[in-house]
Amino acid sequence: DVKVTQSSRYLVKRTGEKVFLECVQDMDHENMFWYRQDPGLGLRLIYFSYDVKMKEKGDIPEGYSVSREKKERFSLILESASTNQTSMYLCASRSGTGSTDTQYFGPGTRLTVL
Amino acid sequence: QQQVKQSPQSLIVQKGGISIINCAYENTAFDYFPWYQQFPGKGPALLIAIRPDVSEKKEGRFTISFNKSAKQFSLHIMDSQPGDSATYFCAASINLSNQGGKLIFGQGTELSVKP
Secondary structure, X not given: OOOEEEOOOEEEEOOOOOEEEEEEEOOOOOEEEEEEXXXXXXXXXXXXXXXXXXXXXXXXXXXXXXXXXXXXXXEEEEOXXXXXXXXXXXXXXXXXXXXXXXXXXXXXXXXXXX | OOOEEEEOOEXXXXXXXXXXXXXXXXXXOOOEEEEXXXXXXXXXXXXXXXXXXXXEEEEOOEEEEEEOOOOEEEEEEOOOOHHHOEEEEEEEEEEEOOOEEXXXXXXXXXXXXXX
């Protein structure tokens, strides 16, 4: 079974703090993704990575950065957290690059920024 | 043009009934249409998917109907059960030349099946 784990299930931070969300996958997948999930908006892609040290902006990258130093680990960084970044953050991984390849999701991190 | 519009936002169905969730898209470059199911406290997981050259795909109680000319597709859950209560997301996939496949998700439908 593919396993995607996220470092925290719940996180509470203050405005202006630097926040790190960690994601690890155990299936040697090339591609990894960060989404945020908000009610009524579905899942929106923040960043993705198709190889170590490679990254591409998704649809809503503003206020976020990412790091992928090892194949199995993909980190999302909020340089200076703001209240509008309160959300559920989902990490996913995918074995191939084709449009039909399945994305496997972690359980999510619910981040609250006060 | 890369949006996928999903409705309804929430749905309540009696046990044994049929649940129907609809999605519409604009971009004809989409080439794969998966549905993801998300239980509370879990991440989404692939439920069923269809390619645009097929009008229907059935897996157990779950069926995707696809209307290419109308650019619409829908998920039907037959004999709905309380265990089907979850949030459902439709999605459409597009191949980007230098980035591989990218999924565009609908807004999600929260399904509640009452016993």
